[in-house]
Amino acid sequence: MTTVVGPFGLSLRDQALEAHVQAGLSAVEEGLLEATKSDVPFITEAARHLVKAGGKRFRPLLVMLSAQFGDPHAPRIVPSAVVVELTHLATLYHDDVLDVAVVRRGVPSANARWDNSVAVLTGDFLFSKASHILADLGPEAVRIQAEAFERLVTGQILETVGPRDGRDPIAHYLDVLAGKTSSLVAVSCRFGAMMSGADETVVDILTQYGERLGIAFQLADDVLDIASDSRESGKTPGTDLREGVPTLPVLHLRTQVAKANGSASAEDRRLCELLDGDLSDDARHAEALALLRAHPALEQARRDTVRYADEARASLAPLPACAAKLALEGLCDAVVHRAG
Numbered sequence: 001m002t003t004v005v006g007p008f009g010l011s012l013r014d015q016a017l018e019a020h021v022q023a024g025l026s027a028v029e030e031g032l033l034e035a036t037k038s039d040v041p042f043i044t045e046a047a048r049h050l051v052k053a054g055g056k057r058f059r060p061l062l063v064m065l066s067a068q069f070g071d072p073h074a075p076r077i078v079p080s081a082v083v084v085e086l087t088h089l090a091t092l093y094h095d096d097v098l099d100v101a102v103v104r105r106g107v108p109s110a111n112a113r114w115d116n117s118v119a120v121l122t123g124d125f126l127f128s129k130a131s132h133i134l135a136d137l138g139p140e141a142v143r144i145q146a147e148a149f150e151r152l153v154t155g156q157i158l159e160t161v162g163p164r165d166g167r168d169p170i171a172h173y174l175d176v177l178a179g180k181t182s183s184l185v186a187v188s189c190r191f192g193a194m195m196s197g198a199d200e201t202v203v204d205i206l207t208q209y210g211e212r213l214g215i216a217f218q219l220a221d222d223v224l225d226i227a228s229d230s231r232e233s234g235k236t237p238g239t240d241l242r243e244g245v246p247t248l249p250v251l252h253l254r255t256q257v258a259k260a261n262g263s264a265s266a267e268d269r270r271l272c273e274l275l276d277g278d279l280s281d282d283a284r285h286a287e288a289l290a291l292l293r294a295h296p297a298l299e300q301a302r303r304d305t306v307r308y309a310d311e312a313r314a315s316l317a318p319l320p321a322c323a324a325k326l327a328l329e330g331l332c333d334a335v336v337h338r339a340g
Contacts, residue, residue, distance in 0.1 A: 013323070013326070014326075016323075017068065017323040017324060017327065020064070020068075021061065021064045021065065024060070024067075024072075024077070024078060024081070025060055025061065025064065027078045028057065028060045028078055028081045028082055028085065031078060031079065031081075031082035031133075032051050032082060032085060032086065032089075033048065035082060035086055035126075035129045035130075035133065036048045036051055036086075036126070036129065038125070043122070043125060046114065046118055046122040046125075047122055047126060047129075049107070050089050050092060050107075051089065053107045055089075058185075058188075058217070059081070059084045059085055059184060059185060059188040060081035060082075060084065060085050060188070061331075062185065062188040062189050062210065062213075062328075063080060063081035063084065063188050063189075063191055063192035063195075064077070064192065065192065065324050065327050065331075066188070066189045066191075066192025066193045066196070066198075066206045066324075066328075067192040067193065067195065067196040067198075068196070068322065068323070068324035069193055069196065069198040069199075069202045069206070069319065069322075070193060070195075070196025070197040070198035070199075070202075071196050071197050072196055074195055074196050074197060076137050076138075076141075076195040077191075077192060077195045077196060079133050079136065079137060080137055080141065080191035080192070080195050081192070082133055083130045083133050083134050083137070083141075083145065083191070084184055084187060084188045084191065086127075086130035086133070087126075087127065087130050087145070087149070087184060088184055089123075089126055090123040090124070090125075090126035090127045090130070091123070091152065091184075092123075093119045093120065093122050093123030093126070094120060094123045130145075140194075141191070141194075141195075144187060144190060144191070145187065148183040148184055148186070148187040149183075151178070151183035152180055152183045152184060153179075154179045155175070155176045155178065155179020155180035155181075155183070156176075156179070156180055158175060158176045159176045159180065159245070162246075169246065169251050169254070170248070170251050170252070173246065173247075173248060173251055174215065177214070177215050177218045177219070178211070178215065180218070181214045181215065181217060181218040182210065182211045182212075182213075182214030182215050182218075184214070185210045185211070185213055185214030185217065186207050186208075186210035186211045186214060187207075187210070188210060189206040189207055189209055189210035190203055190207040190210065192206070193206045193207075201318075202319065205315060205316065205318055205319060208315045209312050209315045209316055209328065210312075212308050212309075212311045212312035212315060213308075213309070213312040213331065213332065215308045216306075216308035216309040216312060216335050216336070217335050219248055219305040219308060219339065220305050220335050220336070220338045220339035222240070222247040222248045222301055223248075223249065223298065223301050223302055223305060223339040224338065224339065225238060225239060225240045225241065225247060226238065226241065226247075226249050226289065226292050226293055226298055227293060227298065227339075237289065238279075238285060238288075238289045241275075241279060241285065241288060241289060241292070242279045242280065242285055244275075244279070247301075248300075248301040248304060249295070249297045249298045249300075249301040250275060250292070250297070252297035252300045252301060253268070253271065253272070253275075253295055254272070254275075256268070256296070257269075257272055267291060267295075268295075270291065271288060271291040271292065271295065274291070275288060301339075302339050305335070305336060305339045306336050306339075309332040309333070309335050309336045310332070313329050313332040316328055316329060
């Protein structure tokens with residue numbers, strides 16, 4: 001029997017695993033609603049805005065699957081999944097302010113519905129709620145989350161300031177992703193295994209899996225930002241493009257043009273001219289998006305996504321064969337499929 005569970009249509013073929021994961025994710029939803037409750041009704045409304053909009057619950061799913069390598073019924077598993085999802089949600093409120101985004105998960109972003117101040121403060125509220133839950137999970141969990149949060153913020157700062165002189169922009173960008181995305185994905189796997197009492201070797205393997213999967217996941221997002229429409233991604237297509245965020249397809253384009261030493265095609269020169277200019281104009285933005293969708297740089301970004309997903313899958317090799325391992329391998333395939 002094949003049942004669709006979690007993000008990207010992941011299929012679980014084991015009924016016991018499916019039942020446990022579904023029960024765990026349901027408990028996480030209840031935990032998110034409880035954690036976003038405030039004595040101030042407006043704060044509750046703002047804090048639940050993105051919770052109720054849905055989302056893939058990618059990180060809680062990784063917690064649940066990683067917990068299968070120990071005692072999956074251990075009491076700290078669900079709270080740790082709530083912590084990582086609350087942290088992720090908080091970053092979305094802040095990211096949408098930085099990106100001036102107007103749509104998130106198919107609904108108006110918090111900054112568009114209210115204003116930047118409300119969005120930033122709501123993100124801060126979610127961080128505080130995550131910290132409150134985390135305190136009950138023990139000092140080691142607090143340390144791990146603090147390190148991940150430091151990496152996350154460092155990645156955001158690196159993205160903001162750009163690569164230093166002489167630094168390969170693509171290598172810099174991958175460092176950004178390791179901080180902004182992989183840090184929390186890796187913690188999701190680590191918490192699931194750790195809270196279940198899994199062997200330390202297993203915890204390390206799953207953490208490394210999460211590091212690689214996190215980069216593949218974000219690279220797939222880069223491809224989606226260019227290649228998809230808003231119905232697929234839940235976001236406005238080309239948001240990163242409009243805001244001048246140098247995602248991997250753009251970085252590959254610029255590298256290819258630089259290597260051409262002045263002999264780049266007219267289409268490539270026009271695309272670079274558009275990217276260097278003001279893409280707040282809808283016509284220029286649409287032209288840049290169309291040219292980039294047809295450019296080999298987009299296919300190169302897809303190949304990079306596949307490479308990191310393959311590395312994530314390979315890192316699981318030492319783990320014993322089981323339904324959870326198959327599901328984690330299936331997530332690698334699902335991430336690649338998402339990027340086309």
